[in-house]
Structure formats: structure tokens, C-alpha cells
Amino acid sequence: MTINRQILLVSRPKGEATLDNFHLAAPELPELGEGQVLVRNFYLSLDPYMRGRMNDTKSYAPPQPLDTVMIGATVGEVIESRHPEWQPGDAVSAMFGWQEYGISDGSNLQRLRDSRVPMSVYLGAAGMPGVTAWYGLNRIICPKPGETVAVSAASGAVGSVVGQLAKRAGCRVVGIAGGEQKCDYVVQTLGFDACVDYKAGNVYEALRAAAPDGIDGYFENVGGEVLDAVMRNLNAHSRIALCGMISGYNGDPIPMKHPALLLTNRVRLEGFIVTEHMDVWPQALKELTDAVAAGELRYRETITQGIENAPAAFLGLLKGENFGKQIVRLV
Amino acid sequence: MTINRQILLVSRPKGEATLDNFHLAAPELPELGEGQVLVRNFYLSLDPYMRGRMNDTKSYAPPQPLDTVMIGATVGEVIESRHPEWQPGDAVSAMFGWQEYGISDGSNLQRLRDSRVPMSVYLGAAGMPGVTAWYGLNRIICPKPGETVAVSAASGAVGSVVGQLAKRAGCRVVGIAGGEQKCDYVVQTLGFDACVDYKAGNVYEALRAAAPDGIDGYFENVGGEVLDAVMRNLNAHSRIALCGMISGYNGDPIPMKHPALLLTNRVRLEGFIVTEHMDVWPQALKELTDAVAAGELRYRETITQGIENAPAAFLGLLKGENFGKQIVRLV
Numbered sequence: 191m192t193i194n195r196q197i198l199l200v201s202r203p204k205g206e207a208t209l210d211n212f213h214l215a216a217p218e219l220p221e222l223g224e225g226q227v228l229v230r231n232f233y234l235s236l237d238p239y240m241r242g243r244m245n246d247t248k249s250y251a252p253p254q255p256l257d258t259v260m261i262g263a264t265v266g267e268v269i270e271s272r273h274p275e276w277q278p279g280d281a282v283s284a285m286f287g288w289q290e291y292g293i294s295d296g297s298n299l300q301r302l303r304d305s306r307v308p309m310s311v312y313l314g315a316a317g318m319p320g321v322t323a324w325y326g327l328n329r330i331i332c333p334k335p336g337e338t339v340a341v342s343a344a345s346g347a348v349g350s351v352v353g354q355l356a357k358r359a360g361c362r363v364v365g366i367a368g369g370e371q372k373c374d375y376v377v378q379t380l381g382f383d384a385c386v387d388y389k390a391g392n393v394y395e396a397l398r399a400a401a402p403d404g405i406d407g408y409f410e411n412v413g414g415e416v417l418d419a420v421m422r423n424l425n426a427h428s429r430i431a432l433c434g435m436i437s438g439y440n441g442d443p444i445p446m447k448h449p450a451l452l453l454t455n456r457v458r459l460e461g462f463i464v465t466e467h468m469d470v471w472p473q474a475l476k477e478l479t480d481a482v483a484a485g486e487l488r489y490r491e492t493i494t495q496g497i498e499n500a501p502a503a504f505l506g507l508l509k510g511e512n513f514g515k516q517i518v519r520l521v
Numbered sequence: 522m523t524i525n526r527q528i529l530l531v532s533r534p535k536g537e538a539t540l541d542n543f544h545l546a547a548p549e550l551p552e553l554g555e556g557q558v559l560v561r562n563f564y565l566s567l568d569p570y571m572r573g574r575m576n577d578t579k580s581y582a583p584p585q586p587l588d589t590v591m592i593g594a595t596v597g598e599v600i601e602s603r604h605p606e607w608q609p610g611d612a613v614s615a616m617f618g619w620q621e622y623g624i625s626d627g628s629n630l631q632r633l634r635d636s637r638v639p640m641s642v643y644l645g646a647a648g649m650p651g652v653t654a655w656y657g658l659n660r661i662i663c664p665k666p667g668e669t670v671a672v673s674a675a676s677g678a679v680g681s682v683v684g685q686l687a688k689r690a691g692c693r694v695v696g697i698a699g700g701e702q703k704c705d706y707v708v709q710t711l712g713f714d715a716c717v718d719y720k721a722g723n724v725y726e727a728l729r730a731a732a733p734d735g736i737d738g739y740f741e742n743v744g745g746e747v748l749d750a751v752m753r754n755l756n757a758h759s760r761i762a763l764c765g766m767i768s769g770y771n772g773d774p775i776p777m778k779h780p781a782l783l784l785t786n787r788v789r790l791e792g793f794i795v796t797e798h799m800d801v802w803p804q805a806l807k808e809l810t811d812a813v814a815a816g817e818l819r820y821r822e823t824i825t826q827g828i829e830n831a832p833a834a835f836l837g838l839l840k841g842e843n844f845g846k847q848i849v850r851l852v
Contacts, residue, residue: 242785249785250757250784250785250786250787413780413781417780426581432783432784433784434784435780435781435784438781443778443779443780443781444780444781445776445777445778445779445780446776446777446780447774447776448774448776449744449748449766449774449775449776449777449780450744450766450769450774450775452763452790452792453581453763453764453765453766453792454573454580454581454792455581455792456581456791456792456793456794456797457790457791457792458789458790458791458792459783459788459789459790459791460787460788460789460790461783461784461785461786461787461788461789462787463787466787
């Protein structure tokens with residue numbers, strides 16, 4: 191008898207999400223049926239989009255139903271198979287959610303083929319967050335050499351890839367992150383040209399100093415005051431890839447202070463979610479995996495141990511308490 | 522000796538523009554030099570963009586210098602020429618500004634070739650406002666048959682063309698205008714499917730009733746609360762052509778209340794000014810001129826008599842007091 195510990199969503203947040211919204215359940219695993227595969231999840235990805243699923247409001251995806259396992263990407267290993275194409279020991283990624291095991295008919299499993307890349311990185315730089323960065327940068331911002339690209343949440347799973355790809359494209363790259371430690375990492379390890387600490391004071395002035403020629407492309411993960419400050423530094427014909435607005439996920443909507451700047455600067459702004467652009471995934475994943483394997487694309491992880499600690503880690507992520515990609519180790 | 526009455530900008534608005542910002546001057550016309558052309562302006566166009574030029578702030582165009590003739594498009598007739606290519610009687614459009622005469626070396630004159638179209642219409646549906654509508658609709662909104670397109674300032678020079686072109690493209694078209702009279706005109710004369718009176722109450726609810734399937738494309742001329750109400754009715758993958766935000770031209774910036782909707786609906790929003798897209802003008806002008814000549818593209822004009830009344834007419838335009846294209850007749 192195997193117990194499969196899992197985290198259920200049991201109530202919806204009123205304003206800020208809390209630990210009470212989650213419940214740790216421990217059901218038994220059922221017997222594996224004919225054609226089924228049992229996967230032991232090694233790592234669970236925690237991502238800001240999950241906050242949106244906790245609400246019962248219209249968004250780009252239906253809300254997470256109550257009393258079900260929280261949605262989420264996982265990587266792990268097949269440990270039992272009654273399916274001809276899968277064998278114990280096969281490394282796979284899947285969307286098994288916040289739980290220790292997953293059972294599949296094989297249709298939603300992706301094989302992890304490149305052993306040069308650590309398994310957890312398929313949840314970050316070589317996974318959905320990496321492809322998100324790739325899409326927003328290459329399909330919306332479309333940076334030209336010599337332009338200035340800015341990105342918020344610059345030390346995070348998505349932002350760190352955006353900036354490094356923009357550097358490879360020949361741009362001046364300015365990160366925005368919370369705190370000196372993250373900013374130091376963004377410049378010294380990731381190789382950005384500058385990083386603005388949004389907790390340190392006047393973001394508008396700091397950005398003006400860090401991007402003296404103005405900002406041509408902006409990859410947005412946070413929204414709110416950071417977005418306002420960036421908008422006042424935009425150049426004519428700049429582009430904004432709108433990927434996330436985490437600063438508003440936990441409360442009332444945060445207005446955009448100067449929308450007229452979108453007009454006076456003839457800005458193109460595009461909101462996107464990467465799962466609607468599956469056509470780019472093969473190319474993007476190949477480039478990202480190769481770059482990680484070659485040591486040319488750096489990443490950092492915050493690893494929390496144990497499924498029971500996933501809710502607290504997730505609430506920390508919403509407050510920027512993680513540093514790099516937030517992962518939960520399940521083994 | 523000929524007097525050329527003209528309106529100068531003599532001070533910059535503090536908040537709302539006022540008559541004091543303008544001055545009526547009456548200099549003598551100089552002698553015509555070799556290679557020069559003298560044009561009698563028959564009509565002057567008044568357009569919202571002029572309000573931006575009155576400020577001394579960064580925008581898409583440099584500010585109008587003080588003590589110079591206000592910028593503006595004109596149509597008129599050559600009355601004297603020392604240029605081999607221009608003869609008295611030639612009908613021309615130019616950017617002579619708010620004055621009764623213009624002198625040119627010919628380089629900035631466009632010949633009005635199609636006598637099926639009344640001269641003043643080259644300042645409206647068959648001129649810059651028409652091309653503005655054409656560009657925003659066809660190059661940004663890119664409407665598909667069956668989609669719903671909304672446009673604000675729907676009875677105005679630009680909005681009226683947007684809606685009529687969207688109808689020709691097979692869309693459901695919803696206008697937004699101020700007052701019952703304008704709304705009746707938009708539906709009954711211009712042929713829109715519905716029109717919401719933004720002065721009559723809850724714009725969000727009225728739009729929801731007028732666009733029961735949601736809004737796929739929005740052509741924005743006004744900004745502010747109208748934009749907020751439209752955004753709450755947007756469909757996934759909708760497009761916003763950001764052409765003007767007249768509601769904020771006379772005062773403090775008006776925030777956008779729910780910018781996160783741009784993300785959750787994966788909206789593409791693009792600010793533009795039509796003079797940066799000269800490549801589309803020939804095709805757009807041909808289509809618009811043909812449609813006007815065929816009686817298939819309707820328009821309405823508010824004609825104010827006399828250059829001395831241009832400032833008051835312009836201030837009225839900023840408040841929506843005009844009905845259709847605002848023109849000043851100079852003869």
C-alpha cells in the first residue's frame with residue numbers, strides 16, 4: 191500500500207492567499223490499470239500563474255475546482271508500467287500537480303531526453319518558464335542589437351532567461367529585482383548590464399540612470415508601480431511583452447497611472463500565455479536546453495523539501511521571498 | 522496689399538486650454554518670390570492632436586513653438602503662381618495651419634484630383650482622419666467577419682469611418698458617443714448595429730447589452746472611463762488600436778483601472794499615429810475616396826465660419842460639442 195500525499199485547494203482566497211486555502215491529503219494509490227503508468231514525482235514547479243487559478247473569476251484558464259489537487263508541472267521517473275512504451279526508470283515531465291505520484295495513460299507524459307540537463311531544470315530554464323521568456327522576447331519584443339531591454343522579476347525563473355537571451359541578441363539589458371542580493375546576482379552571475387532594486391527608492395530615476403538611452407523592450411512580470419516607472423522611460427515604438435502582473439495577484443486591481451504614454455510613444459503591448467503558442471516550443475526548448483547544457487544559460491533554484499511545505503513556499507513566491515526558480519523536492 | 526489673418530499660439534495651457542492661449546494676427550502677405558505659389562485656404566481642419574502640440578511636454582511630435590501660426594491641415598486653391606507646375610485654379614491640400622493664405626515652393630502641396638469629392642472632405646473621410654481609421658482598423662484590429670468591433674467618438678471624423686469600414690468587413694459594430702442625437706445618427710445614418718451613449722449611465726452594462734458576444738476589436742479615441750468599460754467587455758485575443766485619448770488631453774492623466782485584463786485576455790494593444798505609416802496612404806485614400814464618391818461612406822461636418830472663430834471651435838471639439846468632422850470655412 192502506497193500513500194500519495196497531495197495538496198488540495200479547499201477554499202478560495204479573499205484578497206491574500208493563505209495556508210488555510212490548502213489541505214494536505216494522503217490517499218492510497220489505486221492499483222495500476224492496464225495501459226497505465228505510475229510516476230514518482232521528484233520535483234514540483236511552483237509558478238505565479240497558479241495564484242490566478244485559485245480565484246473563481248474569469249481569466250485565461252478555468253479556475254481550479256475546489257477539493258482537487260492543485261495544478262502544476264512535475265518531473266519524475268516511471269516506477270511501474272502496464273504500458274508498452276514506458277519502462278521503469280524513464281524520466282518524464284507531466285502536469286501531475288501538487289502530489290508525490292502520478293498515474294497516466296501515457297498521453298500527457300513527455301520524455302526527458304537530454305541527460306546533460308538536471309531534471310529540475312526542465313521545470314525552469316529548459317521548461318515552461320524558459321519558453322515563456324523565449325516567446326515574449328523573440329515574438330513580441332523582437333529586440334534589435336543595440337536596443338535596451340528591461341525585465342522585471344529579473345532573478346526569477348522567467349526574468350533570468352529573458353535577460354540572458356536579450357544579452358545574446360546584442361542588447362543592453364536592465365533587470366529589476368527586489369533587494370541588493372538579487373540585483374548583485376543579476377549583474378554579476380547572469381551578466382545583465384544593470385539591475386534596479388525596486389525596494390531601494392525611486393524606480394523611475396534609477397531606471398533612467400540604468401537605461402540612459404531609454405527602454406525599447408520591456409518584459410513584464412510584476413505590474414503596478416514598477417510598470418508605471420518603466421512606462422515613463424519607454425522610447426518611441428517600444429514593445430511590452432505582458433507575461434505577469436504578480437504585484438496585483440493578491441489584492442485589488444492596481445491601475446496603470448499613465449496609459450496615455452502607450453499612445454504618445456506608439457507602444458505595442460501584448461499579453462500572452464505560452465501554452466497558446468505550442469508551435470514555438472520545440473525550437474525554443476532546443477535552444478534553451480543546448481544553452482543550459484553548454485553552461486551559457488545560468489539559473490538558480492530555491493528548493494523547498496517536501497510536499498507538505500509547498501503551500502508556504504508558494505505564498506513566499508507571491509511575495510518574492512524565493513530566489514530564482516521555486517521548486518519543491520518530493521523525494 | 523492683402524491681409525492674411527492667422528491664429529498664433531501665444532501661451533501654453535495650464536490644464537484646460539482657453540481662448541487666451543490664442544491670438545488673432547493680421548500681417549500683410551509678402552510679395553511672391555520666384556518659384557513660389559500663393560494658395561487661398563478655403564477650409565481648415567481642426568483635430569484633437571492639436572491639443573498635444575500646445576503643451577511643452579514630450580510627445581510624438583515637438584511642441585508648437587509660441588508666437589507661431591497653429592499647425593493644421595488646409596485645402597484651398599492656387600491664386601497666384603511663379604512656379605511652372607502650379608496654375609491659378611489648382612485645388613490643393615497642404616499643412617498651412619490656422620491662416621487664410623499659404624505660400625509654398627510647391628514641395629508640400631498635394632493636388633486634389635477627384636472632383637467627385639467635395640473639397641472639405643479631403644480634410645475628413647478622404648483625408649488624414651479617414652486614413653487614420655483605415656490604418657487602425659486594417660493594420661491593428663484586423664477584423665474578421667462576424668467579430669464585434671467597438672469604436673469611441675463614433676460620430677466623429679475618425680470614428681464614423683472606422684465603424685463604416687468595419688461594417689463593410691462583415692463585423693457587428695458598436696459605437697460609443699455622447700448624447701442621444703449622436704447615437705441616433707451613428708445607428709440610423711452610419712449603419713452601426715448599436716451605439717452606447719456614454720453620458721446616459723452605466724457604460725459597461727450598456728456595452729454588454731450592445732455587444733452580447735463581447736468585443737474583439739476596439740478603436741480608441743477617448744480613453745478614461747470609456748476605455749475601462751470597454752476593457753471589461755473584451756474577449757480573449759482582442760485588439761485595441763490606440764489612436765487618441767481626448768478625455769485626458771485637458772488635465773491630469775487618467776489611469777487605466779484594470780490593466781491586468783490586458784494579460785488575462787491576451788490583448789494586443791498598439792498606439793499609433795498615421796503620419797508614421799505613409800506607405801498605406803495611397804491605398805487607403807483611394808479606397809476612401811472611391812467609397813465617398815459612390816455614396817457608400819457617409820460623413821457629417823460641423824462648419825464654423827471665419828478664422829477668428831477657430832479657437833472657440835477647437836475648444837468645443839475638445840469637449841465633444843462638434844458633431845462630425847470639425848471644419849473652419851475661411852472664405
